[in-house]
Amino acid sequence: MQEEQRPAVRPRCEACRRPLATCLCARVVPVEHTTPVLILQHPLEADHAKGTARLLHQSLRDSRLEVGEAFDDGALQQWLGDDAVLLYPGESDATAPPRPGRLVVLDATWRKSRRMLHANPRLRALPRVALIAPPASRYASRRAHAPEQRSTLEATLLMLALLDGGHPSHEQLLERLDAEQRAWAARSS
Incomplete structure (x- = not known):
């Protein structure tokens, strides 16, 4: 009887959790910002090859990345x-503090982000901030369903620029994302 062969497990980078061949660590840019960022990532996004949250998290010196759909309330x-304020499309909340203590970002598809909000009443209760007429998206690797939708990385950098002021490091990280998209396109062709 022939023994069943299992596919070889590709070695992964410990920092970015990507296969070593597609490691993002060389694309990390230290981003200047003063507002701390909490990235709540849906589990289906955690190992998505074209996700931007891990690169964003590694580039922000004051960020936390947590993976889950329903989080422990404590x-x-x-x-x-x-x-804290939640970066989420829709109307901005007039009660949002002008200098939030933390920017909360959901990294999920729009459908999954609504599920995350439903599963976490504390998130749903946060004041919201939204991007108004953001510049054109540079992220072409995944389809947006509406013209104002942005990748997690783009949306967060745009909001940090509004809250903390723009910085050249924001553009440098976007250029690294552009390079990563070119690499994805080259690998898929």
Whole structure:
């Protein structure tokens, strides 16, 4: 009887969790910002090859990345801290603090992000901030369903520029994302 062969497991980078051949670590750019960022990532996005949250997290010196759909309320309260705001499309909340204590970003498809909000009342209750008429998206690797939708990396950098002021490091990270998209396109052709 022939023994069943299992596919070889590709070695992964410990930092970015990508296969070594597609490791993102060389694309990390230290991004200047003062507002701390909490990235809540849906589990289906955690190992998605074309996701931007891991690169964003590695580039932000004051960020936290947590993976899940429904989070423990006590842990979520601790991660949010005081005066957190949620970056989410729709109308901005007039009660959002002018200098939030933390920017919360959901990394998920739009459908999954709504599920995350439904599963986490504490997130749903946060004041919201939204991007108004953002510049054209540079992220072409995944399809947006509406013209104002942006990748997690783009949306976060745009909001940090509004909150903290723009910085050349923001553009440098976007250029690294552009390079990564070119690499994805080259590998798929």
